[in-house]
Amino acid sequence: MTTTTAPLLSVRGVVKxxxxxxxxxxxxxxxxxxxxxxxxxxxGAGKSTLIKVLSGAHRPDDGEIRWQGEVVSFDNPTxxxxxxxAAIYQELDLVAxxxxxxxxxxxxxxxxxxxxxxxEVHRRTRALLxxxxxxxxxxxxxxxxxxxxxxxxxxxxxxxxxxxxxxIMDEPSAVLDxxxxxxxxxxxxxLTAQGVAIVYISHRMEEIREIGDRVTVLKDGRTVATGxxxxxxxxxxxxxxxxxxxxxxxxPPREPFDPTAPEVLVVRGLAAGGRFSGxxxxxxxxxxVGLAGLVGSxxxxxxxxxxxxxxxxxxxxxxxxxxxxxxxxGAAVRAGVGLCPEERKSQGLLLDQSVYRxxxxxxxxxxxxxxFLDNGAERARSRELTTxxxxxxxxxxxxxxxxxxxxxxxxxLARWLLRECRVLLLDEPTRGVDVGARSEIxxxxxxxxxxxxxxxxxxxxxxxxxxxxxxxxVVREGRVVHEGPAQELDEHRVLDLVMEGTAA
Amino acid sequence: xxxxxxxxTTAGPPTVNRANRGxxxxxxxxxxxxxxLVVALVLLCVVGVATAGDRFADVDNVLxxxxxxxxxxxxxxxxxxxxxxxxxxxxVGAIVALxxxxxxxxxxxxxxxDAHWLVIVFAxxxxxxxxxxxxxxLIAYGRIVAFIATLAMLAAARGLxxxxxNRKTQIVNVPGFTAFFDASVLGVPVLVVIFALVAVVGxxxxxxxxxxxxxFAVGGNPEAARLAGIDVRRHTVxxxxxxxxxxxxxxxxLVARTTTGSSTHGGLYELDAIAAVVIGGTLLSGGRGTxxxxxxxxxIFTTLSNVFTLNNLSISAQAVAxxxxxxxxxxxxxxxxxxxxx
Numbered sequence: 001m002t003t004t005t006a007p008l009l010s011v012r013g014v015v016k017x018x019x020x021x022x023x024x025x026x027x028x029x030x031x032x033x034x035x036x037x038x039x040x041x042x043x044g045a046g047k048s049t050l051i052k053v054l055s056g057a058h059r060p061d062d063g064e065i066r067w068q069g070e071v072v073s074f075d076n077p078t079x080x081x082x083x084x085x086a087a088i089y090q091e092l093d094l095v096a097x098x099x100x101x102x103x104x105x106x107x108x109x110x111x112x113x114x115x116x117x118x119x120e121v122h123r124r125t126r127a128l129l130x131x132x133x134x135x136x137x138x139x140x141x142x143x144x145x146x147x148x149x150x151x152x153x154x155x156x157x158x159x160x161x162x163x164x165x166x167x168i169m170d171e172p173s174a175v176l177d178x179x180x181x182x183x184x185x186x187x188x189x190x191l192t193a194q195g196v197a198i199v200y201i202s203h204r205m206e207e208i209r210e211i212g213d214r215v216t217v218l219k220d221g222r223t224v225a226t227g228x229x230x231x232x233x234x235x236x237x238x239x240x241x242x243x244x245x246x247x248x249x250x251x252p253p254r255e256p257f258d259p260t261a262p263e264v265l266v267v268r269g270l271a272a273g274g275r276f277s278g279x280x281x282x283x284x285x286x287x288x289v290g291l292a293g294l295v296g297s298x299x300x301x302x303x304x305x306x307x308x309x310x311x312x313x314x315x316x317x318x319x320x321x322x323x324x325x326x327x328x329x330g331a332a333v334r335a336g337v338g339l340c341p342e343e344r345k346s347q348g349l350l351l352d353q354s355v356y357r358x359x360x361x362x363x364x365x366x367x368x369x370x371x372f373l374d375n376g377a378e379r380a381r382s383r384e385l386t387t388x389x390x391x392x393x394x395x396x397x398x399x400x401x402x403x404x405x406x407x408x409x410x411x412x413l414a415r416w417l418l419r420e421c422r423v424l425l426l427d428e429p430t431r432g433v434d435v436g437a438r439s440e441i442x443x444x445x446x447x448x449x450x451x452x453x454x455x456x457x458x459x460x461x462x463x464x465x466x467x468x469x470x471x472x473x474v475v476r477e478g479r480v481v482h483e484g485p486a487q488e489l490d491e492h493r494v495l496d497l498v499m500e501g502t503a504a
Numbered sequence: 505x506x507x508x509x510x511x512x513t514t515a516g517p518p519t520v521n522r523a524n525r526g527x528x529x530x531x532x533x534x535x536x537x538x539x540x541l542v543v544a545l546v547l548l549c550v551v552g553v554a555t556a557g558d559r560f561a562d563v564d565n566v567l568x569x570x571x572x573x574x575x576x577x578x579x580x581x582x583x584x585x586x587x588x589x590x591x592x593x594x595x596v597g598a599i600v601a602l603x604x605x606x607x608x609x610x611x612x613x614x615x616x617x618d619a620h621w622l623v624i625v626f627a628x629x630x631x632x633x634x635x636x637x638x639x640x641x642l643i644a645y646g647r648i649v650a651f652i653a654t655l656a657m658l659a660a661a662r663g664l665x666x667x668x669x670n671r672k673t674q675i676v677n678v679p680g681f682t683a684f685f686d687a688s689v690l691g692v693p694v695l696v697v698i699f700a701l702v703a704v705v706g707x708x709x710x711x712x713x714x715x716x717x718x719x720f721a722v723g724g725n726p727e728a729a730r731l732a733g734i735d736v737r738r739h740t741v742x743x744x745x746x747x748x749x750x751x752x753x754x755x756x757x758l759v760a761r762t763t764t765g766s767s768t769h770g771g772l773y774e775l776d777a778i779a780a781v782v783i784g785g786t787l788l789s790g791g792r793g794t795x796x797x798x799x800x801x802x803x804i805f806t807t808l809s810n811v812f813t814l815n816n817l818s819i820s821a822q823a824v825a826x827x828x829x830x831x832x833x834x835x836x837x838x839x840x841x842x843x844x845x846x
Contacts (some may be wrong), residue, residue, distance in 0.1 A: 307731075309730070309731055329730060329733055332733075333732075333733030334733075339731055346725070347728055347731050348728055348731065349725065349728055350721055350725050350728055350729070350791070351724070352724055352791055352792065353720060353721075353791070357717065357720070357721075361717070361721055361729070361734070362732045364717055364718070365714065368713065368714045371713045371714050371715060372712055372713050373712055373713055373716075373717060375712070415732070
């Protein structure tokens with residue numbers, strides 16, 4: 001790329017705030033026509049918010065976006081698309097059940113007096129697919145029956161059908177196998193040769209080396225470096241830029257953990273068809289074990305299988321020496337296992353119901369006699385717990401929906417505190433939780449382990465895993481690739497294990 | 505490290521409009537919703553008195569309204585459970601018909617006369633429960649959408665009722681049975697007493713027992729309920745079985761009131777029951793339900809029919825009014841839900 005090209009897109013000082021969180025605190029970068037610009041950053045660095053701002057899904061609170069030199073404000077995704085900016089999301093936004101051609105022209109159907117011009121739509125779709133190097137995809141095929149890779153191509157065709165000049169691709173390789181990634185890269189090269197610019201987001205270093213031109217690194221919602229040459233910048237430098245945090249997390253002091261404590265959770269040879277295999281995991285009373293790994297590495301699936309929410313194809317789970325029935329949540333809960341799921345809102349909470357009902361839902365039998373519930377006792381116990389955990393605003397009859405993310409997470413934790421469980425599985429316990437509530441949750445986790453609960457923490461944030469856990473397991477592509485005491489690891493080492501050598 | 509993670513991070517808590525909280529707390533609460541229903545019922549009664557005067561305000565007429573409300577009321581209480589639990593049942597009318605026919609076959613009646621009239625009661629309850637179990641199993645374990653599974657039951661159960669009865673009305677000739685259900689307790693007909701009992705028991709079970717609490721959980725967020733350790737599938741079967749039993753009870757009441765069993769019994773009960781439940785304030789998508797609201801819903805519809813009939817208005821006009829009421833009630837409900845910041 002010649003450096004004299006005027007930027008196609010120029011972002012200056014973009015700020016985006018949400019209630020309680022500043023997601024973007026000043027982002028600057030330029031994208032030139034015909035380049036592949038990589039965005040790099042840890043979880044929560046603000047990449048997805050940035051994509052949404054660029055593609056018109058969010059409006060920035062401050063800052064300036066220039067498109068071909070002119071200040072623009074994309075009020076909605078359609079406005080952005082009209083200008084030629086399109087985002088291709090990780091979860092593809094295609095309508096299964098409609099044909100390829102219908103999906104490509106969804107929202108700007110070609111029609112005459114309300115009647116679709118089918119022949120024209122097919123002809124143009126075919127032309128777009130040709131341009132993307134995929135004449136093999138039939139325009140009349142149901143999109144739901146295409147492979148993930150081909151669906152991505154259809155998404156790109158849709159962007160190009162609107163005369164896309166800038167495509168934002170959010171971890172496109174995450175759902176692809178090696179051959180498909182190679183094809184994708186060929187398509188990207190052809191597009192850039194035609195002057196289309198690509199903003200490419202990936203965690204895989206070797207991909208960025210292969211396809212990227214320049215790199216911008218985000219950290220805590222700010223640009224920390226921009227315009228770095230993708231091929232020449234050292235991996236160590238990039239990782240340092242990504243990790244040097246401003247936000248200091250408060251990890252409460254670690255009580256020395258007793259290595260002779262009894263083994264509470266013993267997992268042997270756990271496997272689930274294709275997602276993960278050969279997982280051995282032993283957690284002693286009072287121990288905190290961290291699972292580090294990328295999304296899709298199988299870490300959440302491992303927790304689900306231990307909990308019985310996902311049926312394993314092989315292996316055993318024992319709690320206090322007793323083997324649990326495979327794939328039975330009921331058996332796990334009865335044995336004293338609790339799970340705080342990854343998607344708190346969709347998997348963890350009854351959003352429209354009151355705080356106390358959410359807390360007691362797993363312990364109803366303790367509050368009932370012959371099936372009749374003692375609401376007063378439920379409320380009283382819940383009040384004790386919410387006071388102890390400092391859930392705000394107070395009031396156990398309030399609908400959980402009205403609480404902030406951190407307080408919602410405390411409600412889920414209170415559920416398992418109430419049950420006095422032996423094993424607590426935490427999947428991304430601080431996702432969507434602001435900094436203040438974070439340290440409270442960390443303290444709570446420490447508290448629990450001090451009381452002899454065996455804790456397993458999954459987190460995308462390496463710092464969190466290292467700060468909380470006594471022992472760390474690194475999961476990559478469904479296998480445990482490293483196991484060792486947390487003290488012997490640092491963020492760089494873990495990121496290396498998690499990212500480098502991830503086969504593309 | 506998915507981008508979704510960051511997205512959730514930044515989504516933040518929903519903001520609550522504080523100024524509206526006082527008002528919405530009142531309007532959104534169960535009491536507030538029921539106030540609306542009470543007002544509607546009172547208005548209907550005022551219209552009744554104004555247009556039909558003594559004929560409406562007569563004790564016998566009021567008892568007629570209640571007796572008519574009782575049968576569909578029992579079905580509606582059961583329906584409240586299923587809808588609160590996130591389901592729907594279109595087969596209730598057909599189950600009532602099948603239960604009424606099975607309980608009044610010559611063979612059953614002969615047994616009842618030989619042994620005890622309770623045979624009829626048990627037969628109807630067993631048939632209702634059986635149909636409910638089948639519905640529940642198909643939905644929970646067969647993973648058939650509730651709408652379709654119960655639609656199939658609707659067709660099959662009514663068909664079976666026609667086969668068994670040979671499309672003939674079966675007259676009940678079991679003196680003990682008829683005498684018991686024709687009686688009154690302190691001037692209140694037994695049918696009405698049964699409805700009241702079912703409603704009270706329903707309220708207690710929904711609001712005061714683990715079963716009821718689980719029903720709210722399963723309807724509100726089945727995945728969260730499952731991960732909290734609730735056996736969602738088993739609970740679903742229980743919910744449809746409970747409704748089946750309610751249909752059995754309704755069949756007994758209908759047989760007693762008409763002294764017949766027939767494959768045409770319970771026509772359109774599914775629509776009447778769902779309508780009563782929905783205008784009562786139970787959320788069709790599950791997770792929120794009220795027995796008191798359902799009872800008022802039933803009373804409103806039955807009183808409406810009565811007022812129309814006393815004024816010699818046609819069944820067709822009643823149907824139009826019913827439709828209008830459903831729309832108005834649901835629109836109001838949505839506005840309340842929005843105001844309560846849900």
